[in-house]
Amino acid sequence: MLYLIGLGIHDEEDISLRSLNILKKIDKVYAEFYTNAFNGDLGRLEGLIGKKILILSRQDLEERPDENILKYSLKEDAALLVSGDPMIATTHSDIVLRAGKSGIKTRVIHSSSIYSAVMETGLQAYNFGKTASIPYPEKGYHPTSFYDVLRDNLKLGAHTLFLLDVRAEEDRYMTVNDAIRILLQIEEKRRESIFTEETLCIGAARLGGDSLIRYGKAKDVKDYDFGKPPHILVVPGRLHFMEEEMLETLTHK
Numbered sequence: 557m558l559y560l561i562g563l564g565i566h567d568e569e570d571i572s573l574r575s576l577n578i579l580k581k582i583d584k585v586y587a588e589f590y591t592n593a594f595n596g597d598l599g600r601l602e603g604l605i606g607k608k609i610l611i612l613s614r615q616d617l618e619e620r621p622d623e624n625i626l627k628y629s630l631k632e633d634a635a636l637l638v639s640g641d642p643m644i645a646t647t648h649s650d651i652v653l654r655a656g657k658s659g660i661k662t663r664v665i666h667s668s669s670i671y672s673a674v675m676e677t678g679l680q681a682y683n684f685g686k687t688a689s690i691p692y693p694e695k696g697y698h699p700t701s702f703y704d705v706l707r708d709n710l711k712l713g714a715h716t717l718f719l720l721d722v723r724a725e726e727d728r729y730m731t732v733n734d735a736i737r738i739l740l741q742i743e744e745k746r747r748e749s750i751f752t753e754e755t756l757c758i759g760a761a762r763l764g765g766d767s768l769i770r771y772g773k774a775k776d777v778k779d780y781d782f783g784k785p786p787h788i789l790v791v792p793g794r795l796h797f798m799e800e801e802m803l804e805t806l807t808h809k
């Protein structure tokens with residue numbers, strides 16, 4: 557059996573009792589932190605479950621899972637720990653599919669996720685449109701699809717959640733400030749008035765921990781220091797009066 561276990565949204569204290577009980581019983585426990593920043597104390601978790609946690613890199617999990625996690629769970633029970641909820645990352649659906657093809661049973665233990673934590677901003681879950689990820693631009697690689705997602709969501713009056721790039725191997729995590737600058741640069745080229753200095757947006761950091769949320773015009777939020785990762789950027793669409801009221805309280809925090 558392969559367990560996919562969510563560590564929850566912030567640190568080692570977010571894990572469920574159900575997960576701890578499973579982790580105490582099984583032999584091999586792996587974790588990956590390349591899909592999200594983890595602010596927890598892994599040593600403390602190892603103490604609680606009485607065993608070492610083996611960290612897998614992106615290459616381990618995406619290119620050679622047959623040499624680690626799948627190889628082991630073919631014979632014995634193993635677990636993969638994931639920051640947030642394990643099913644909010646396409647990599648983990650791929651692992652479930654691969655496990656199934658190798659005859660390995662899987663069980664998912666859910667946990668708190670950015671998909672629920674974002675509602676701390678006061679926006680309501682059913683008013684969100686498609687989520688978009690903002691990657692770091694690179695030489696010869698300047699993706700803009702997330703700008704199109706924003707345009708399409710705005711047309712529907714829907715809110716947009718932007719997940720920000722994680723380069724764990726380089727210890728590089730995109731900030732709200734980077735995300736706003738990238739969107740403004742695209743706006744400068746495309747001139748569709750989708751995301752301008754006047755656009756109202758929400759920057760948030762470390763939700764579920766020492767949550768920091770700021771709401772305002774892009775030109776004001778872009779220079780605010782949000783501190784340690786992980787960060788998200790949200791652009792609200794049409795606001796329900798209760799959402800407006802919640803955002804008002806953020807403005808005066």
Ligand SMILES: C[S@@+](CC[C@H](N)C(=O)[O-])C[C@H]1O[C@@H](n2cnc3c(N)ncnc32)[C@H](O)[C@@H]1O
Nearest residue numbers: 592640641644669670719720762763786787788
């Ligand atoms: C691929 S998503 C990981 C999702 C994770 N499995 C979950 O369920 O929350 C990673 C991105 O989510 C956002 N994120 C995750 N946790 C966060 C938190 N506590 N506060 C702010 N943003 C967060 C960041 O933009 C981060 O780069």
